[in-house]
Amino acid sequence: MPFGLNPAAVWPIVLLCLSNVFMTFAWYGHLKVKSSPLYIVILASWTIAFFEYCLAVPANRIGHQVYSAAQLKTIQEVITLVIFAGFSVFWLKESLTWNHLVGFTLIAAGAAFVFKG
Secondary structure: HHHHHHHHHHHEEEEEEEEHHHHHHHHHHHHHHOOHHHHHHHHHHHHHHHHHHHHHHHHHHHHHOOOOHHHHHHHHHHHHHHHHHHHHHHHOOOOOOHHHHHHHHHHHHHHHHHHHO
């Protein structure tokens, strides 16, 4: 792989990004269609979440060759923040304010300590 990147280090990040898109839609996508009955929303969310698991489980299995479980969880949480921020703006049409950005930045900064060795 170019630049000496280990596939076991890269693929988990790619798969976790993709899985997070699915999970964000499963958890928050229905907020745009509040007219649907709750049982339909739950079934749709579980269906979407199935595909999230099909990506997240291999991501963690592959990634554990290179990262600790705590590091994998931290990677996933930072990815969640980034994907959710975009989703919130582009799908839900909600604004991100300065306090959201500061809070997300502080969480990401705290996550960096997990990788300090």
